[in-house]
Amino acid sequence: MREVDLAVVGAGPAGLTAAIEGTKRGCRTVVLDMNPRPGGQLIKQIHKFFGSREHRAGTRGIEIADSLFHEAASAGVEVMVEAEVYAIHDSTLEVVAQTNEDSLVLLSEEATTSRSRPLSIAARRIILATGGAENALNFAGWTLPGIMGAGAAQTMINLWRVLPGKKILMVGAGNVGLIISYQLIQAGGEMVAVIEATSRIGGYGVHAAKISRAGVPILTSHTIVSASGESRVERAVIAKVDASWRIVSGSEQELEVDTICIAVGLHPNARLASLAGCELCYSPGLGGWVPIHNSRMETTVSGIYIAGDLSGVEEASTALEEGRLAGICAAASLGKERAGDHDEIKAIEGRLLGLRSGPFCQHRQDAKQELIGIGEAQCPKQ
Amino acid sequence: MSQAIESPSYPSQQELRNAPGYPSRKRLEKGPVVAIECIEEIPCNPCEQACPQHAITIGEPITNCPHLDEDKCIGCGLCVSQCPGLAIFLIDLTHSQGSASVAFPHEYLPLPGKGQTVRAVNRAGEPICSATVVRVQNPKTNGQTPVVTVAVPRKYATEVRGILRPGR
Amino acid sequence: MRVVHHPILGDLPKVQQVRIWVDGKEITARKGEPIAAAIAAAGIKIHRYTTKREEPRGVFCSIGQCTDCVMIVNGVPNVRTCITPVTEGITVETQHGAGRGGR
Numbered sequence: 001m002r003e004v005d006l007a008v009v010g011a012g013p014a015g016l017t018a019a020i021e022g023t024k025r026g027c028r029t030v031v032l033d034m035n036p037r038p039g040g041q042l043i044k045q046i047h048k049f050f051g052s053r054e055h056r057a058g059t060r061g062i063e064i065a066d067s068l069f070h071e072a073a074s075a076g077v078e079v080m081v082e083a084e085v086y087a088i089h090d091s092t093l094e095v096v097a098q099t100n101e102d103s104l105v106l107l108s109e110e111a112t113t114s115r116s117r118p119l120s121i122a123a124r125r126i127i128l129a130t131g132g133a134e135n136a137l138n139f140a141g142w143t144l145p146g147i148m149g150a151g152a153a154q155t156m157i158n159l160w161r162v163l164p165g166k167k168i169l170m171v172g173a174g175n176v177g178l179i180i181s182y183q184l185i186q187a188g189g190e191m192v193a194v195i196e197a198t199s200r201i202g203g204y205g206v207h208a209a210k211i212s213r214a215g216v217p218i219l220t221s222h223t224i225v226s227a228s229g230e231s232r233v234e235r236a237v238i239a240k241v242d243a244s245w246r247i248v249s250g251s252e253q254e255l256e257v258d259t260i261c262i263a264v265g266l267h268p269n270a271r272l273a274s275l276a277g278c279e280l281c282y283s284p285g286l287g288g289w290v291p292i293h294n295s296r297m298e299t300t301v302s303g304i305y306i307a308g309d310l311s312g313v314e315e316a317s318t319a320l321e322e323g324r325l326a327g328i329c330a331a332a333s334l335g336k337e338r339a340g341d342h343d344e345i346k347a348i349e350g351r352l353l354g355l356r357s358g359p360f361c362q363h364r365q366d367a368k369q370e371l372i373g374i375g376e377a378q379c380p381k382q
Numbered sequence: 383m384s385q386a387i388e389s390p391s392y393p394s395q396q397e398l399r400n401a402p403g404y405p406s407r408k409r410l411e412k413g414p415v416v417a418i419e420c421i422e423e424i425p426c427n428p429c430e431q432a433c434p435q436h437a438i439t440i441g442e443p444i445t446n447c448p449h450l451d452e453d454k455c456i457g458c459g460l461c462v463s464q465c466p467g468l469a470i471f472l473i474d475l476t477h478s479q480g481s482a483s484v485a486f487p488h489e490y491l492p493l494p495g496k497g498q499t500v501r502a503v504n505r506a507g508e509p510i511c512s513a514t515v516v517r518v519q520n521p522k523t524n525g526q527t528p529v530v531t532v533a534v535p536r537k538y539a540t541e542v543r544g545i546l547r548p549g550r
Numbered sequence: 551m552r553v554v555h556h557p558i559l560g561d562l563p564k565v566q567q568v569r570i571w572v573d574g575k576e577i578t579a580r581k582g583e584p585i586a587a588a589i590a591a592a593g594i595k596i597h598r599y600t601t602k603r604e605e606p607r608g609v610f611c612s613i614g615q616c617t618d619c620v621m622i623v624n625g626v627p628n629v630r631t632c633i634t635p636v637t638e639g640i641t642v643e644t645q646h647g648a649g650r651g652g653r
Contacts, residue, residue: 047466057426136610489557
């Protein structure tokens, strides 16, 4: 059995910064990611980030990912891709990993498709950074091929370099819906409309303005009634909703679309955390069920920490900072702190506060504060 | 805001006139100046550092709306490609007799060519006039945000914010 | 529908081609890409049919979380095509139900 000081699950921005900080403080670290490439969602963000200069504003997400990989490589962080953690028990992670192409291991009497092998890793500390997952939306025809999460469309155009379809409807006008609509246009798709069930556009006005001048109608107070087609999406019916969310009869419109993207929010991807025994609590401001954590990012299970969207759906910038915090605190709990860690933690907390300020972010700050308050009471004391 | 518009998906004329980043009519008449159409308190400040004349101020907290000192602005347009929200436009009402120029960020392919005739669109994406492409700039320092300048009839300068892409 | 030219990502880089077989048809894939990418590029949207109502399903999450994209690969069912890279000569089949001898 492999033994490490620190096992990090997820090689997105939070996981990588956590691993970097842990490794810099002398932890034997391994990062495990089930995807073929590291970087989480960062490698799909081709737009320029907002924020302040210290948070690399004006830099595209993909460039931030590149410099993060470089930093991780320089720090000597080991990253295993195509390695999926399917269970955690007694400080041990059970992983399905891939071998080299020339060695094939049989898991049962049937051969697996590729070169999978089981792997157990004993870790003194674990940081879960499994990110967020897209919410689904239930409407007649919602399972038809061609209906996908907005993030899935983004994966397709920016990673796979394939357009999901030609005539696209976006459901949801938060930042995800608006930004991905823009990226779909850049990839050559036609955005038939963006619809938003509430009466206001939830995302930034500048994102909405960008696609408006590209000719994309943004229809607030509109919902999707149904999708239909012969084995795939061919059309959608949308309609206006009143203040009580009831469909305004007679307002139905049929749109010819071959793709429908659902951008109705993300929730923390907390399945593994829950399997590992972490207590969850329901926080609408953070996206739903979220593992309880304290100010040191430790959960209710001693030795298991979390960071990034798993600890509450926010942004890449908060993920980078929380990852650093979790990495530093996990290392410190092993006696591996560095001089200046106390100040560095204060600086991270200050930056997190700044990232959670302003009218668009206050609800996250409030929700985080509440969660950490619960965590201080329920999570292990230092 | 007209009744036909379902939602305020772009700023209204009123909101722009009141915006700290929008130049006065008087300043517009004098020569090239930028219009910063960013009116929400979002955490973002690259424009502040982009201006060599220090004509753009955000300060602290960085959620402040950008303020344009229209007298300091020399209309160089360096900020146009630096705004992550693609919300800055360079307007020159003095471009030529009867014609104004509008420069806007354009992150699409194909890029138009200098001298090409195109259809210019307003904030709602509606084509409102014919335009001639004056220049297309895409130096490395733009960070892959090309800036297209078009010449339009003067009266459309405060409306034109982009061009129709081929095939639309 | 490959995105060949992109204003930010640039031109699609040339990579080694890989041949895979999807329901008996030869499809050209790009080395290293997920099976679902090659299938989507070939215009195929249906990956499987559900057990009870035999309804078509395709890519939904693209990151290995939802299992809507599973297909039978080299005879093995329930393979998440969105996170499984192509390899030369693999056979990929539309999965019906659980993919085991007649559901």
